[in-house]
Amino acid sequence: MKYNPYPYQAYAEQFVLDHPAVGLLLDMGLGKTVITLTAIFKLLYDYFTIDRVLVIAPKYPATETWPREIMKWDHLRGLTYAVAVGDTKERIAALQQGADITIVNVDVIPWLVDYYKRRWPFDCVVIDELSRFKSMKVWWKALRRVRKYITRIVGLTGTPAPNGLIDLWPQMYLLDGGAALGPTVTRYREQYFRASKYINGRPVDWVPKPDAETQIYSRLEGLCVSMMSDDYLQLPERLDVRHDIALPPEALAKYRQMERDMLLPYIIADREGLHQTDPASPVMINGTRYDSRDGYISAGSAGILANKLLQMTGGTAYDSEGRTAWLHDAKLDALEELIAEANGQPVLVFYGYKHELARIKKRFPAAVEVREPGAVERWNRGDIPVMLAHPASAGHGLNLQEGGHIAVWYSLPWSLELYQQANKRLHRMGQRSTVLIHHLVAAGTIDERVLEVLSGKAETQYGLLSALKARMENMRETQN
Numbered sequence: 001m002k003y004n005p006y007p008y009q010a011y012a013e014q015f016v017l018d019h020p021a022v023g024l025l026l027d028m029g030l031g032k033t034v035i036t037l038t039a040i041f042k043l044l045y046d047y048f049t050i051d052r053v054l055v056i057a058p059k060y061p062a063t064e065t066w067p068r069e070i071m072k073w074d075h076l077r078g079l080t081y082a083v084a085v086g087d088t089k090e091r092i093a094a095l096q097q098g099a100d101i102t103i104v105n106v107d108v109i110p111w112l113v114d115y116y117k118r119r120w121p122f123d124c125v126v127i128d129e130l131s132r133f134k135s136m137k138v139w140w141k142a143l144r145r146v147r148k149y150i151t152r153i154v155g156l157t158g159t160p161a162p163n164g165l166i167d168l169w170p171q172m173y174l175l176d177g178g179a180a181l182g183p184t185v186t187r188y189r190e191q192y193f194r195a196s197k198y199i200n201g202r203p204v205d206w207v208p209k210p211d212a213e214t215q216i217y218s219r220l221e222g223l224c225v226s227m228m229s230d231d232y233l234q235l236p237e238r239l240d241v242r243h244d245i246a247l248p249p250e251a252l253a254k255y256r257q258m259e260r261d262m263l264l265p266y267i268i269a270d271r272e273g274l275h276q277t278d279p280a281s282p283v284m285i286n287g288t289r290y291d292s293r294d295g296y297i298s299a300g301s302a303g304i305l306a307n308k309l310l311q312m313t314g315g316t317a318y319d320s321e322g323r324t325a326w327l328h329d330a331k332l333d334a335l336e337e338l339i340a341e342a343n344g345q346p347v348l349v350f351y352g353y354k355h356e357l358a359r360i361k362k363r364f365p366a367a368v369e370v371r372e373p374g375a376v377e378r379w380n381r382g383d384i385p386v387m388l389a390h391p392a393s394a395g396h397g398l399n400l401q402e403g404g405h406i407a408v409w410y411s412l413p414w415s416l417e418l419y420q421q422a423n424k425r426l427h428r429m430g431q432r433s434t435v436l437i438h439h440l441v442a443a444g445t446i447d448e449r450v451l452e453v454l455s456g457k458a459e460t461q462y463g464l465l466s467a468l469k470a471r472m473e474n475m476r477e478t479q480n
Contacts, residue, residue: 008030017042021223022153022154022223023130023154023157024154024225025224026227028424029229033066043152044079050151051123052098053122053124055103055128056109056128058105062083063103067083070101080097081100085105091104109139110142113145122149122150124154125152125153125154128156131159133171140170144173165192170185173185180223181216189206192212193207193208236435237435238435240437240439243440244441245443247328247330247443248330252444255309255327258308258309310352310446313447314353315329316359324355330442332363334440345406346404349389350411350422351410352413364386368386370398376400379404380399387404394422394425400426401430405426405432407423407435407436408439414450416454423435423437
């Protein structure tokens with residue numbers, strides 16, 4: 001296929017060519033992959049400034065999206081690539097090919113760094129979905145060890161601050177070694193944030209100081225370029241629809257008890273056959289004896305409680321023995337109504353827990369999981385009436401816009417990144433219809449809070465992207 005870049009794509013490509021360390025904060029659907037590959041091709045074969053490229057990506061983009069994009073475009077012919085995933089033998093075999101581009105998923109990074117040590121051969125590294133390095137976990141630490149051997153680095157993401165500006169430092173440090181936001185995360189926090197919450201005398205939550213956002217944005221101007229799809233693409237309209245669902249009185253009473261006591265005894269029922277085997281012996285809960293036909297849902301911390309409450313709004317929850325306790329069918333019934341209202345049009349359903357997946361599949365036997373072999377192709381042909389996806393498995397690299405335009409959030413994630421990425425599976429270039437995003441919200445429950453949190457995080461991220469986004473008018477004036 002012939003590549004005719006849009007002006008914004010040509011601008012982003014030139015930004016990569018002009019800067020050894022780059023953050024491309026491009027919204028989903030703007031073509032981050034082809035922009036980066038075009039710049040890589042020129043750096044390899046026109047400018048001869050790099051020798052070998054490592055692309056780090058989530059698993060599906062690593063095995064499917066990047067290879068497909070390399071093979072798709074005429075101007076990239078001649079690029080060689082190898083996908084180093086799988087077991088150790090398969091990885092080593094891929095590495096020994098000496099391809100122009102080696103593609104790995106993020107889990108391989110610690111092994112890869114340890115495999116090469118000081119013989120690190122990749123002078124150019126591309127991090128697809130840079131926001132996965134927002135925490136200083138093992139991937140981040142491993143990549144930091146070899147950062148000094150990397151002469152060019154490109155970070156790609158549409159969600160750089162999914163949980164707020166505090167997430168930026170680890171990502172930007174990998175790009176420029178702390179030049180923009182400081183050499184340590186401690187100094188970054190002290191300079192731009194104040195602690196808003198303490199546990200045992202230690203700060204655990206941070207909020208920006210006055211004018212911190214403006215200062216951070218200005219520090220990133222020479223490092224990052226940001227573009228949002230609304231500015232450059234003519235996408236169909238997207239309508240977000242909230243459905244407030246009243247839980248049955250008995251289920252709501254159980255929810256309130258769990259919310260208050262962090263403990264909910266219940267009688268094990270055979271409803272839908274979802275529970276596992278009954279406990280072998282009685283248990284004592286707060287001095288009360290429960291026999292083998294009883295169980296309890298418990299939460300030992302606020303975080304676990306929030307998770308249990310989210311499960312309960314969906315109608316089921318895991319108990320202390322790992323069995324599934326049935327509570328209500330309110331959301332399941334609402335989902336059935338929405339699917340009926342779709343009148344045969346394909347519906348993409350996002351779920352949060354395995355027991356939700358099991359219940360939805362039982363109610364809708366024709367439903368297909370997105371991870372099943374060939375499911376994406378069948379969906380895009382219109383052969384699947386209901387497709388089920390966990391946002392973590394459908395957040396990156398899946399193009400589902402050809403198969404439908406209706407999505408339903410059975411349960412919402414706390415992660416803004418997962419939420420936005422999942423919605424973009426339908427709302428992207430190639431979509432021909434108005435995209436409907438339905439949210440099933442149990443009234444008066446934690447579901448409402450999750451929506452509020454996602455909205456607040458989105459505002460913070462939008463502010464960052466707006467402050468950094470490229471101005472096409474200025475670009476044209478500079479080029480002219």
